[in-house]
Amino acid sequence: MEASGDIQVKELNKRASGQAFELILSPSASNAKAEFLLSPLKKKETSLDEIKKKLEAAEERRKSHGAETLKHLAEQREREKEVVQKAMEERCNFIKVTKEKLDQKMVANKENRTAQMAALTEKFKEKDKKLEEVKKNKEVMKESKN
Numbered sequence: 001m002e003a004s005g006d007i008q009v010k011e012l013n014k015r016a017s018g019q020a021f022e023l024i025l026s027p028s029a030s031n032a033k034a035e036f037l038l039s040p041l042k043k044k045e046t047s048l049d050e051i052k053k054k055l056e057a058a059e060e061r062r063k064s065h066g067a068e069t070l071k072h073l074a075e076q077r078e079r080e081k082e083v084v085q086k087a088m089e090e091r092c093n094f095i096k097v098t099k100e101k102l103d104q105k106m107v108a109n110k111e112n113r114t115a116q117m118a119a120l121t122e123k124f125k126e127k128d129k130k131l132e133e134v135k136k137n138k139e140v141m142k143e144s145k146n
Contacts, residue, residue, distance in 0.1 A: 006025060006026045007023060007024070008023070008024040009022075010022040010023075
């Protein structure tokens with residue numbers, strides 16, 4: 001077993017696979033221990049004023065958070081109102097345009113119907129005239145034969 005400084009090397013049994021060693025570290029000096037020991041942090045005594053300040057700060061944070069939440073909700077409601085308003089406007093515009101188109105179609109249909117009726121009336125008048133001519137010709141033929 002060898003000793004050098006703070007480390008001791010102890011040779012264990014030799015094995016077929018190789019050698020084994022055990023390293024023994026000597027205990028460090030007492031001053032070195034003091035440096036590395038973590039002592040618990042000493043809590044400083046908090047005064048009543050500091051506690052009150054912390055409580056007031058926490059209350060202020062709660063209030064500001066609540067105000068932000070209310071602001072966010074108000075903005076969200078405003079957006080919802082705008083969306084509903086826009087949807088209503090689009091619906092009204094759609095109804096208006098559809099009504100105008102329907103009115104135009106109805107007017108066009110009425111005009112077409114009136115034109116068709118006028119054409120039929122004219123056609124019937126011409127047929128009546130021809131019928132009257134045929135009747136007159138027939139009477140003239142009867143009178144000329146008699």
